[in-house]
Amino acid sequence: MPETLYDQVAYPSRPFQQTHPLRLALPAALFGLAYAPMDRARVLEIGCGEGGNIIPLALSYPGATIVGFDLAETAIAAGRRTVEALGLTNISLRTLDILDAGPDLGEFDYIIVHGVYSWVPEPVREGVMRVIGACLAPEGLAFVSYNALPGCHLRLLLREMVMHHLRGREGFEARLAGAREFLNLFIANAPDNDPTAFAIKTYCRAMLDRDPRVLFHDELGPVFQPFYLHEFADEARRWGLDFLAESEGVWWREELFPSSRGKAVNAVVGDDPVALHQYLDFLTARLFRQSILSRTGRSVSRKVEHRRVRGLWAAGGVRCPDPAPDLVTDAPVRFEFAGGAAISLELPALKQSLAAIGQAWPGAVAVADLPDHPDVDEGLLQLFTAGHLDLAVGPPPFATEPSERPRASPLARLQLDDGETMLTSLDHAMVLFEDEPSRRFLALLDGTRTRDDLTAAMAKDGRDPAEVAGLVVNQLKGLARMGLLIQ
Numbered sequence: 001m002p003e004t005l006y007d008q009v010a011y012p013s014r015p016f017q018q019t020h021p022l023r024l025a026l027p028a029a030l031f032g033l034a035y036a037p038m039d040r041a042r043v044l045e046i047g048c049g050e051g052g053n054i055i056p057l058a059l060s061y062p063g064a065t066i067v068g069f070d071l072a073e074t075a076i077a078a079g080r081r082t083v084e085a086l087g088l089t090n091i092s093l094r095t096l097d098i099l100d101a102g103p104d105l106g107e108f109d110y111i112i113v114h115g116v117y118s119w120v121p122e123p124v125r126e127g128v129m130r131v132i133g134a135c136l137a138p139e140g141l142a143f144v145s146y147n148a149l150p151g152c153h154l155r156l157l158l159r160e161m162v163m164h165h166l167r168g169r170e171g172f173e174a175r176l177a178g179a180r181e182f183l184n185l186f187i188a189n190a191p192d193n194d195p196t197a198f199a200i201k202t203y204c205r206a207m208l209d210r211d212p213r214v215l216f217h218d219e220l221g222p223v224f225q226p227f228y229l230h231e232f233a234d235e236a237r238r239w240g241l242d243f244l245a246e247s248e249g250v251w252w253r254e255e256l257f258p259s260s261r262g263k264a265v266n267a268v269v270g271d272d273p274v275a276l277h278q279y280l281d282f283l284t285a286r287l288f289r290q291s292i293l294s295r296t297g298r299s300v301s302r303k304v305e306h307r308r309v310r311g312l313w314a315a316g317g318v319r320c321p322d323p324a325p326d327l328v329t330d331a332p333v334r335f336e337f338a339g340g341a342a343i344s345l346e347l348p349a350l351k352q353s354l355a356a357i358g359q360a361w362p363g364a365v366a367v368a369d370l371p372d373h374p375d376v377d378e379g380l381l382q383l384f385t386a387g388h389l390d391l392a393v394g395p396p397p398f399a400t401e402p403s404e405r406p407r408a409s410p411l412a413r414l415q416l417d418d419g420e421t422m423l424t425s426l427d428h429a430m431v432l433f434e435d436e437p438s439r440r441f442l443a444l445l446d447g448t449r450t451r452d453d454l455t456a457a458m459a460k461d462g463r464d465p466a467e468v469a470g471l472v473v474n475q476l477k478g479l480a481r482m483g484l485l486i487q
Ligand SMILES: C[S@@+](CC[C@H](N)C(=O)[O-])C[C@H]1O[C@@H](n2cnc3c(N)ncnc32)[C@H](O)[C@@H]1O
Pocket: 004, 006, 011, 012, 013, 014, 046, 047, 048, 049, 069, 070, 071, 072, 075, 096, 097, 098, 099, 113, 114, 115, 116, 119, 120, 124, 217, 218
């Protein structure tokens, strides 16, 4: 393969929670569609870079089969080194051009295309949809992220000015320096009393704050093509795919419990989900979309029956300030959510459910194990749409209680060995892990040491063993909360 810009300047490779198959399956579950369980799912990532988003899936779900491909040979080589170091046998990474990819890749339950669609030339973009159309299983779900209109008009405007300034400047350092020069010039000299210039300054600041490698590829790269949702949905339809939902939270509120804005839009455009979302994009000048596609012709029932929540898992950092709450009678009990909101509840079944969810945090509770009451199902759904609780089609794949011989994620320990400060958690997120004593402690968690061994190892520098034993317990609890311990 010829060298690409991504070979010249590596793109940071990391997990994105919003692409996780458990996340993609949630709207399917609530809309009454079948989906593949993660423990034997087949997952494809198109343009996977170094595999930072799919290697953690292979690690957490040994029964799943994971394939990733990318045009950049250096990225695939780096990803393969990680796969080999972790001894994973359920993932393969390939150097392949989207233009050459087709049905011989196989059939997949989940296809992920993150950060590619808006940044590749038109034939490659069409290739993305063609490959999804060819490789998605009948009950499969695909994720595609892209820059959205109308919000990106302002970003395009800024990009055109920056690109003008970068004429004749080639290479990472020169283009980055040129971009910074222009952005600072704009911020210092464009008038604050002009509303357009004022808004553009916000984007200038955001660009200056971005990781330089991301800025180089995403904003300063050769292609930056935003789309209206209706254009994206029309293109998907050409390949036998329908817009199902958005993978991030806000859409639920509008579809399941419309705001006054959502109701007003509904009244004008009717119930068509693409039209509803499109008009909401108009009203909010949306910049970015992360859309889930399913095969055309599936029977999607968007009016959510609350019973569908029964098959899900609920999680959330909800706590009850009363040390002895009355969960049996109708007496009101106050619950506080992680984000700061609070609610007073009377229904015993719902109070018991929230108490159980709070106790299990950071783990999840199977809703089937909570009191079987329609108000519990509806209450959980409302708390989810309000952003206070999480719902998922499966439990998180990490230990919430440290085991007798605690074992940290081998991927996080590998990253630690490489001196990285951002570690991949088993919750498919990045966690900042800089504190030196904590780093030394994490390095010990290879599953061979008991808590006593850990205490002895940490007490070597002459500290009081009883004090160290307490620290070990606290460290383990903290690591479990971060999703860094294996079940
Ligand atoms: C902006 S990066 C995104 C990487 C990763 N998906 C992420 O979101 O972090 C775009 C990726 O698409 C890959 N890519 C671009 N054109 C491609 C093509 N024709 N075939 C396969 N991969 C391609 C690049 O090599 C690069 O790794």
